[in-house]
Amino acid sequence: MTWDEVDWASLDRLRALFLRSEPVREPYWRSLSDLASYDFTYAQRIAWKWGAALSELLRLGWAPPAGPLLDWGCGSGVASRCVVDAFGPANFAEVRLHDRSVPAMQFASGRTRTRFPGLRAEADPLGQGPCTTLVISHVLNELHRDDLPRLMEALRAAQCVLWLEPGTHACSRGLITLREQLRGQFHIVAPCPHRQACGLQAAGRESDWCHFFAKAPTEAFTDGEWVQFGRRAGIDLRSLPYSWLVLDRRPVAEWSADRARVIGLPQSFKPYTRLDACHSGGPDGPAAVDRLEIPKRADPEWHRRLRESPPPPEIPRPR
Numbered sequence: 001m002t003w004d005e006v007d008w009a010s011l012d013r014l015r016a017l018f019l020r021s022e023p024v025r026e027p028y029w030r031s032l033s034d035l036a037s038y039d040f041t042y043a044q045r046i047a048w049k050w051g052a053a054l055s056e057l058l059r060l061g062w063a064p065p066a067g068p069l070l071d072w073g074c075g076s077g078v079a080s081r082c083v084v085d086a087f088g089p090a091n092f093a094e095v096r097l098h099d100r101s102v103p104a105m106q107f108a109s110g111r112t113r114t115r116f117p118g119l120r121a122e123a124d125p126l127g128q129g130p131c132t133t134l135v136i137s138h139v140l141n142e143l144h145r146d147d148l149p150r151l152m153e154a155l156r157a158a159q160c161v162l163w164l165e166p167g168t169h170a171c172s173r174g175l176i177t178l179r180e181q182l183r184g185q186f187h188i189v190a191p192c193p194h195r196q197a198c199g200l201q202a203a204g205r206e207s208d209w210c211h212f213f214a215k216a217p218t219e220a221f222t223d224g225e226w227v228q229f230g231r232r233a234g235i236d237l238r239s240l241p242y243s244w245l246v247l248d249r250r251p252v253a254e255w256s257a258d259r260a261r262v263i264g265l266p267q268s269f270k271p272y273t274r275l276d277a278c279h280s281g282g283p284d285g286p287a288a289v290d291r292l293e294i295p296k297r298a299d300p301e302w303h304r305r306l307r308e309s310p311p312p313p314e315i316p317r318p319r
């Protein structure tokens with residue numbers, strides 16, 4: 001596809017749906033052309049977020065077990081293509097594409113076969129049955145309460161789960177609620193450095209949320225077509241906030257108790273940098289998310305790195 005082929009009327013219609021304050025309950029993909037235009041634009045922005053999350057998994061030395069992958073709520077299938085790209089098609093026995101929309105399943109399976117010619121990719125209208133890797137992307141705020149049991153069924157049948165949502169307060173809080181329900185059955189690969197109750201559930205932290213930022217590629221602000229798309233869609237392409245959760249039934253490498261995960265973006269003030277640090281609490285626990293104000297005089301170079309977007313993923317645990 002090229003920018004000249006983008007169906008702007010279709011993207012405008014989708015934008016109006018995505019911006020609605022209440023969840024989108026009805027199927028909204030009307031044609032394969034809707035999906036192609038979405039895949040070329042909005043979905044690329046989602047791919048940039050997946051890129052950040054997947055490179056963090058590679059940094060942690062984690063990979064999914066070999067076997068079938070199920071993309072639940074696949075849309076154009078961008079999320080599973082990113083996952084297969086990151087770990088290699090040889091790691092996946094097949095890709096199953098599930099969505100409430102038939103055109104979405106058709107488009108996503110076709111795109112996956114084109115991208116990975118040796119890999120079996122099929123529509124999966126039920127979205128159930130065992131899989132080793134379950135991928136969920138940007139689905140939570142469209143999910144009706146009645147659909148949750150079906151998704152929970154898919155979660156129960158999975159060996160590992162890679163779940164990425166927008167970095168909003170509502171989506172992050174939704175993921176935290178699900179994390180609390182699932183942490184007894186799964187080990188937590190990311191973003192949490194521990195498997196205890198989430199520190200953001202502590203009293204007084206209700207207005208905070210767990211989110212991260214991906215780095216937009218240069219073309220997002222230098223390429224005239226992307227700039228025009230950003231304006232028309234009403235989104236700042238440079239800001240790529242996401243929330244995520246990666247779960248594995250296999251034991252995972254524990255974070256050293258003296259390390260903490262940086263959440264969100266550190267804020268720089270003249271005398272100090274303020275940031276949220278998530279950690280296990282050390283041998284005596286409990287896990288917590290601490291708001292730190294770290295004086296700058298100690299190490300100006302380190303504070304410069306904390307101001308980068310994204311900041312370093314981990315820092316020494318606060319004492």
Ligand SMILES: C[S@@+](CC[C@H](N)C(=O)[O-])C[C@H]1O[C@@H](n2cnc3c(N)ncnc32)[C@H](O)[C@@H]1O
Binds near residue numbers: 046139144
């Ligand atoms: C915003 S799109 C995201 C698509 C894709 N996962 C991505 O990251 O680009 C949400 C998708 O979830 C699908 N969806 C919403 N509710 C669903 C449900 N109950 N069962 C299956 N799919 C659902 C929609 O049809 C849509 O394709």
